[in-house]
Amino acid sequence: MPESPAIPAPTLRRLPEYLGVLLDREAAGEAWISSEAIGQSLGFGAVQVRKDLAALGAPGSPRRGYPVSATILRLREYPGTGGGSDAFLVGAGNLGRALLEDPGIVRHGFRIAGVFDLSPDRVDRILGGRKVLPLGALPDLVRRTGCRLAVLAVDPDQAGAASLALVRAGITGMLDLTGSACPFPRTLIVRRIGIGAGLAALAGELEAREREKNLDGFPRQT
Amino acid sequence: MPESPAIPAPTLRRLPEYLGVLLDREAAGEAWISSEAIGQSLGFGAVQVRKDLAALGAPGSPRRGYPVSATILRLREYPGTGGGSDAFLVGAGNLGRALLEDPGIVRHGFRIAGVFDLSPDRVDRILGGRKVLPLGALPDLVRRTGCRLAVLAVDPDQAGAASLALVRAGITGMLDLTGSACPFPRTLIVRRIGIGAGLAALAGELEAREREKNLDGFPRQT
DNA sequence: AATTGTGAACTCGTTCACAGCG
DNA sequence: CGCTGTGAACGAGTTCACAATT
Numbered sequence: 001m002p003e004s005p006a007i008p009a010p011t012l013r014r015l016p017e018y019l020g021v022l023l024d025r026e027a028a029g030e031a032w033i034s035s036e037a038i039g040q041s042l043g044f045g046a047v048q049v050r051k052d053l054a055a056l057g058a059p060g061s062p063r064r065g066y067p068v069s070a071t072i073l074r075l076r077e078y079p080g081t082g083g084g085s086d087a088f089l090v091g092a093g094n095l096g097r098a099l100l101e102d103p104g105i106v107r108h109g110f111r112i113a114g115v116f117d118l119s120p121d122r123v124d125r126i127l128g129g130r131k132v133l134p135l136g137a138l139p140d141l142v143r144r145t146g147c148r149l150a151v152l153a154v155d156p157d158q159a160g161a162a163s164l165a166l167v168r169a170g171i172t173g174m175l176d177l178t179g180s181a182c183p184f185p186r187t188l189i190v191r192r193i194g195i196g197a198g199l200a201a202l203a204g205e206l207e208a209r210e211r212e213k214n215l216d217g218f219p220r221q222t
Numbered sequence: 223m224p225e226s227p228a229i230p231a232p233t234l235r236r237l238p239e240y241l242g243v244l245l246d247r248e249a250a251g252e253a254w255i256s257s258e259a260i261g262q263s264l265g266f267g268a269v270q271v272r273k274d275l276a277a278l279g280a281p282g283s284p285r286r287g288y289p290v291s292a293t294i295l296r297l298r299e300y301p302g303t304g305g306g307s308d309a310f311l312v313g314a315g316n317l318g319r320a321l322l323e324d325p326g327i328v329r330h331g332f333r334i335a336g337v338f339d340l341s342p343d344r345v346d347r348i349l350g351g352r353k354v355l356p357l358g359a360l361p362d363l364v365r366r367t368g369c370r371l372a373v374l375a376v377d378p379d380q381a382g383a384a385s386l387a388l389v390r391a392g393i394t395g396m397l398d399l400t401g402s403a404c405p406f407p408r409t410l411i412v413r414r415i416g417i418g419a420g421l422a423a424l425a426g427e428l429e430a431r432e433r434e435k436n437l438d439g440f441p442r443q444t
Numbered sequence: 445a446a447t448t449g450t451g452a453a454c455t456c457g458t459t460c461a462c463a464g465c466g
Numbered sequence: 467c468g469c470t471g472t473g474a475a476c477g478a479g480t481t482c483a484c485a486a487t488t
Contacts (some may be wrong), residue, residue, distance in 0.1 A: 007430065010456090016423055016426075017416075024347055024402070035469080035470075041405050045458080047458080047459065048459085053457095058361070060469075061466075062468070064469075064470095094323055102418065103378055104419070105418045106418070107378075149424065156325055156362070170232070175424050181263045183263050184265070187281045189431065191241070191420055191424045195321060195327060195332035195373070195415070196326030196327045197235075197239055198415050199371065200302065200305055203301075204229075205234060207302035207303075207382060256446090256448090273450085274452090284448045284487045285447055285448085285487075286447075
């Protein structure tokens, strides 16, 4: 029976970040790290960290903290979050090229299993040492490799067509970097990451924080 | 007095996404859109959409929905979320180049105000039609332009040094794309977007959903 | 009749306080 | 003593149910 009675989604989203911190620590030669230190690195509280690691089942040791290497192992052991799976890259433009060299993907244990594009003039080119394949080749590869993840990095106006093809090919999880918002079937789990939207949210938060400060610190005229 | 009694952060993060949907609709020539339709495009409930738009102060009309153009205006009007501000780009590698062409940034009303890098051999090169400047030139530009936002897209091992320089230069909001987790001073608002971490979270969610399905749909032997 | 608008209930994650342990 | 582990309290955000509108 699974010892993990469903880890809550917010926790799930933080686990990979913990992995990042721990890898840094390991590289620095440290053997132990406290929840306090982990929290400080990421901007959340120590209790949060403990709760999350407890949910994972990663034990710490009083007075010393969490064992760096063992905890990394534990994080990697959790299916999905630790990586080990591969993902297809759809979109062979500049963004796609950048992703092929992104150390973050490797660091989290993922590998780009293949590069695809819709545009005929991009197909067959070499990008980052990989031959770009037509989307038509995807269904077969999904079947043969069992890989169900894809990163969508095409132009926004191609997002709809591409995602439709992905679903048809049997992809079940998609990381959408296009910033375009088209409706997807519920069978496909979509996670959206938009640089533009991210900037906007950041700017909004900044604005909010500033306003708040002005209000209860220095109430000034309209 | 501000008519916005602090919009909650989760809402703030969704507003830019609404903008995306509405722009699509406007391009399609539609004049009205229902909360239901907006929700469907983004994967959340209709009530959520209504609550968010209400928080913004964007009125809808019973029986017809929300006026597309007017709502876009209203979204843009909200300081920050609607864009209009600029942002500096720090990191002139492949990822940086991709960002310079990212339609999502423009779509949300942002502009890259300048490109910077730490590495001397990247400085003075031309990237996407922009001359890459040394980080040393940043403080002066921050002062002159009033722009306080930066996108960090350097190599992960330079993230610490770069972010320190950003703080010193007077940057108050940073969108961190490096996936590296170094501690930042509390004065700097950081929003992290990691492709690797995103993939991992997605894979985790996928795994969780699958397990859940197996459990209460088709309980099979250990 | 369809869709917005919203007070109230509820759910879920975070925070608190402190017990447990090395 | 310092740090983990966790049950309980709290609070924020989401969902529900229904009134209001055209």
